[in-house]
Amino acid sequence: MQILILGGTAWLGHEIAAEALRRGHQVTCLARGTSGSVPAGARLVRADRDTPDGLGAVAEQHWDAVLDVSRQPGQVRRAVAALAGTAEHFTFVSSCSVYADHGSPGADETAGLLPPLESDVMTSPDVYGAAKVACENAARNTFGPDRCLIVRPGLIAGPGDSTDRTGYWPLRFARPAADDGAVLVPEAPGLAAQVVDARDLAAWLITSAEQRLTGEFNAVGAVLALAEHLEIARGVAGHTGPVFVLDQQELAAADVNPWAGERSLPLWLPLPDFAGFMSRSNAAAKAAGLALRPLAETLADTLAWELATGPDRPRNAGLTSDEERRLLTIAHPRA
Incomplete structure (x- = not known):
């Protein structure tokens, strides 16, 4: 073609x-x-x-x-x-x-x-x-x-993501800011996380062009609880240190921004307004051939890319190490 x-x-x-x-x-x-x-x-x-x-x-x-x-x-x-x-x-x-x-x-x-x-x-x-x-x-x-x-x-993930929304968590778990290895995460029960690997998306786009597929499709990944997404990121990074949490009200009071940008926790979004932002149906796209790799593979490959390209580069999302250390002083051990 x-x-x-x-x-x-x-x-x-x-x-x-x-x-x-x-x-x-x-x-x-x-x-x-x-x-x-x-x-x-x-x-x-x-x-x-x-x-x-x-x-x-x-x-x-x-x-x-x-x-x-x-x-x-x-x-x-x-x-x-x-x-x-x-x-x-x-x-x-x-x-x-x-x-x-x-x-x-x-x-x-x-x-x-x-x-x-x-x-x-x-x-x-x-x-x-x-x-x-x-x-x-x-x-x-x-x-x-x-x-x-x-x-x-929805949120596109994988190696090459310079927005830092998908690389932040595996990199933070791999390189904690605190001396004791503690990492701060949002406590957000009921909040989903849904990403699609850029490589899977690209493959389906070309297949769809070859087949001359028409219509509208949500090309989104599997819906996981944010807590499960973070546990997978922790696993691929081999993190064994303590995990501390702040809830939605505490994060807002500490001037932590949702989603992306400076002083943010990527993937965290306030509820209930964004309860569906990363939990849309992908049934139509999957029926039309969208194939999704395991999230662990996406996050492991993203971590490898982050480490290879320079983890200390200026970031477009997340907390700096100093910001995280200050927030850890008011956070709570995860139950």
Whole structure:
């Protein structure tokens, strides 16, 4: 197949391109080329999708499949307009952030969406979900339901995750901040954790393009209790030290942020508003062939990547060692 990937140099796009190449497809990546390199064997077409003629270099060629990971509605609108006449199938990689309600565990693809962003440009992370809805609409409206696949991942995990949301825990358990090996975790009964390995996602995306799958799918992992996720991270790291906890109210009082960013505990989210954020149904995607590796494999590979790439690099999520040591002084031993 002749496959065009709009992207291909950053983490997920690179994984998609590499998977397509492993299967013997001809792969072209259209990107600015500032996020990294394309996999060996792929052709890079350097272009700026924010310009009116950004797709000009690829718009006249026939494509068996196009895959797009953009979050900018204007980029997707221009792409589908340029490629609708030459591409057989279009996959848009969206996000579960498109859903309006994150408090209902087990919700499937029929759940209500946010209103679409009207602007061509997402200027704030606060409108990320609305921007992805607008991108979905552009892809579906232009290619039509018979040639368009909308894939909604949840939290993407695995080696290469520079957001630090999935690498934080195995790395922290492997390298505790406290001299006695103690590690601080959130006490959050009822909170789920759900991740999909980028490699599994990429493999299913290419399979779906080969089969010209259409429709909307939540490409999400198995639902585990957050406590179970953390125990698996602890196990792959070989941690045997004490574990201390702070509950939701205590974390908020200590100015610890949920999810990501500075002074945060990754994967922790406040309840009840986010009870369904990482517990969506993946039944449709699994029935369509999505295969998931064990979480332990994902976290072990992520830990190996973290250690190989430099665990002391600036982090995009989590507590610093000093912050954790201070919080441990007010935390409680896990029962």
